[in-house]
Amino acid sequence: MNTMEEETRSRAKTQETAMADVKILVVDDERNIVDLVTAYLKKEDYQVLSAFDGESALQLARQHQPDLVILDIMLPRMDGLEVLSRLRRESDAYVIMLTAKTEEIDRVIGLSVGADDYVTKPFSPRELTARVRAALRRLRKANPPVDENAPHQVLQFGALRIDLDSRKVFIGELEPEFTMTEFDLLAVLAQNRGRVLSREQLLEKVWGYNYFGETRVVDVHVGHVRQKIGGDYISTVRGIGYRFESSPQ
Amino acid sequence: MNKGLSASIHSRLFGKIFLSFLLVLFVWTMIFLAVNAVILNRSFAYHYNRLAQDPPQALREELQGMMGGEGNMMAPGGGQRLFGVRLLEEVQTLFRRSVNTAVRYASLAAFVVAILSSLVIARQLVQPMQHMSLAAQRIAEGHYAERVSLPEDLPRQNYDEWQDFAYQFNLMAQSLEDTESMRRQLIGDVAHEMRTPLTTIRGYMEALADGVMPAEADTYARIAREADRLQHLVADLQELSRVEAGAVPIEISALVPADLVENTMARLRLQFEEKGVALNARLAPGLPPVLADEERVHQVLLNLAQNALNYTPAGGSVTLSVARDKDQVHFCVQDSGIGIGAEHLQHIFTRFYRVDRSRSRESGGSGIGLTISKHLVEAMKGTIWAESEGEGRGAAFHFTLPAARESDR
Structure with missing residues (x-):
């Protein structure tokens, strides 16, 4: 005790x-x-x-x-x-x-x-x-204390490369600027690729809360991420939420 | 009766309908004549051919008799024998038949064309009414931007009754649309004005419950001040709706300007002293009394002076001056405050209009005081306006009231 x-x-x-x-x-x-x-x-x-x-x-x-x-x-x-x-x-x-x-x-x-x-x-x-x-x-x-020598955890989908440790996103040679929220959103979606995540789940995983019931903020930020990586990666599942396509058409 | 008739004749719509009837009649006649002219020859030829192919027995005999010999024309028996009676009869019948046929066809054709042209004309006459009826229906459904189209190249004095009606209808629709947008704007503005005090009241209540803010006099005073703000807003709104509807009773009497100014200054002296702004009065000598409602003038003066105080920093000054201007008495509230940019001056009396939306919130104004003042001054047959040489150079609010004549005193 x-x-x-x-x-x-x-x-x-x-x-x-x-x-x-x-x-x-x-x-x-x-x-x-x-x-x-x-x-x-x-x-x-x-x-x-x-x-x-x-x-x-x-x-x-x-x-x-x-x-x-x-x-x-x-x-x-x-x-x-x-x-x-x-x-x-x-x-x-x-x-x-x-x-x-x-x-x-x-x-x-x-x-x-x-x-x-x-x-x-x-x-x-x-x-x-x-x-x-x-x-x-x-x-x-x-910003966790990163072990410099450890290999970076990287997700790769076609031209899109997400470096989870350095928090950087590359599209081919390009490196668009991501805000913290946008990066977290993309990372969560990509880590759960192929699965539908509801807006509430995204609020909880990205913003850290889901008890206020307002999900508009999710939609707008997904819009931003789409603008930066192209529209094919994240698809909208009507009435539910969003899904990251591991092999976009 | 006579008057009604001449009014009808002068009416453009009457002219249109009258002309329409004439037009139909004219069309009928022309078609009739034209068709008749074309058909008559053919009709004649047709009936002639039938007669020639199969003449009646009597005619045949007569014709044979005629053919018998020229010399026999005169009968030896002496008495004259009339030749060709049959023939003439047949020719008469032939002519009558041809004409009848032609008339029948021509009438039919003219009738059909007259019906068609009547339909077109009737449609032309009814169409504007239908347009208006449709537009009215759309407006009733809430589409306030709906209008009836009018010929653009036609000057307004040449409109007929329908067009004039449509024009008036459009004016009405415009005024409805304006009222509706003003109503929306007003609701939006009111909601906005209420939000800030509500945020504070709600937040402080929560903070008291959570023990985040100390439960002491200052905290309660803050909440009370915000509640006051709401209360003022409600009172101002009520007053605004009353002055805008013209529902404020105005009791005109002859008032001495010096008393009005003195009363106002007495009410505000403390507020001015607290903020450290000087309040002066400058009265021209020999001022006549003004014809106005004492309470309302007082309200306007207070409002303008308070407004001046709100926008004048400590160390500045506000001057109330009164002077005679022909048959008017001219009041002026001049401050040395932050001034008003030229682009804002024309809107300054519009309700909820703010030069800097966030600035006057701290000074507690709701943005309707000047609108109320304007309505009050105008209800007392005066005019009100604002002047400023620009930002940082002070502002002056002027209004006039009619001076009492000797006979009124």
Whole structure:
């Protein structure tokens, strides 16, 4: 009993030190919302930075290289989408957009500089925190200490080559840029080639949650991946989800 | 009766229908004549041939008698014998038959053509009505962009009644479409305005429940402020719908401008002091009273001054000035604030219009105050407008109210 407790405590402690290294930037022009989100994230022991307009958000992001950014769309001076597209050029921080309208969602993740996830206002800070937690778990998984000498795990399908360890994708000689989310999505689909994965399964495997019931984000990101590797590899199974074709026509 | 008749004759539609009848009549006549002319000869030839091939006995005898000898023309017995009576009778019958046949065919042809042309004309007359009926049906189904097509090269004063009706119909459809899009826009705007306070209220409640935010006065005050914002929004919306419907009672009386300005300043002094913005008044000497509703003018002045305060940083100033302008009294609220770009000036009185959508959220405005002011000033027979030399150079809101004449005082 005692040892178990100690074990959990020590595990919590290592996690804590890991958490304190994580930097999150919260951007919203509404002070109340920034305070609210900050309070939740501080409670999880993340390091939180905040900005109230687009320009200072970009400046802070450049200075501190946050791992994750929570970004509102409607911002004074420079709007959230502009901030996002500039940020994407120099950083691959995980970006969660806060949107006021559901119609804006497509604009948000539909952009080629797409955000990784989005939350519509009025949102639940509890849910937002859960998403942050899930995203950070993935971030840690995405950068495991790699044994330099170990052979890379590579998946090859015709011209398409996916290097799972260096997280790189090649199409012949070309190497298109993949965001973390896009790469994870492609990797999960390719590792389960020939099998249909439902949108819920993909949400769980890629985003780390599936309890919010909204799967639109999956469709948009699959669209992005298709654009980058060509349309033949991933087929849509109507009413269910997606399947990676190991031998595309 | 007479008047009705002359109105009918002047009506373009009447003319069209009248001309249509004439046209059918004309077509009938022309076809009749043409067919008659063509057929009559043939008909004559036909009946002649039949007669020639098989003449009746009496005619044959008569003809034989005629052939008998020229000299016998005069009978020796003295009395004149009339030759050719039979022949004449036959020729008469022949002529009557030919004409009858020709008339029958010509009438039939003219009748058929008249029916066809009547059909075409009737269709022409009815078609615009059908188009309109279809369009009305489409609009009723919610397709507000539906219009009846009108001849583009025809000047409007030459429209007939149907075209005029169609034109008015299109105007109505346009106004319906505008109203519908304004309604949608309004709902979208209202939903947007409500979302921010709702997000805060909901989030803070959750945070209190989770113990993330401390349960102390400041937290509750924040929630209460957001609830206030919602309450203001609801009140403003109600007021907006009332002024837009013209349902606000206006009680006109003669008011002294100096009192109006003084009342407004008294109400706002504290707010201005808190923010550190100077509030001044400049009244021209010898101002006449204005004819207006005291409460409403007060509302407009408060709104404009508050608006000026919202957009003026600490250290700036706001000046209320009143001057006479012929038979009007001219009020002006001038600030040294952030100003308004020229492209925004014309929209500034449009409800929910914001120069910078996110900026005024912190100042708490709902974006309908100016719209309400505009409606109120106009209801009091005044005009309202805004001026600004550009961003960063302050803004001035002006409105006029009619001055009371000596007889009104």
